[in-house]
Amino acid sequence: MHICCRSCATKKQAGAAFLSLIIGWWGFPWEIIMTPVQIIRNLIDLFRNHDPDCPSEELRRTLRYTLAENVVKKANKRNAESQATVS
Secondary structure, three states, rough: OOOOOOOHHHHHHHHHHHHHHHHOOOOHHHHHHHHHHHHHHHHHHOOOOOOOOOOOOOHHHHHHHHHHHHHHHHHHHHHHHHHHHHO
16 A cells, blocks of 8 residues: 555556556466556546545555554553553
């Protein structure tokens, strides 16, 4: 996963579409079918109107996961410390 600003994501996505166009055909037999599909999907998403002030759902989901993971780690650490002081 790659998280970045909208401008950098656009550049990365355009580069990925170009790379797929150039070397995506080398896998046989499925890439002959899947490369055009992926290129079209990338181009559609590239030119779709995105609100630059609104974070993507993927970014929101990643942040929620990371925050929840940090909360669980802190709670586990606190529990381990409290058990160590009780023992």
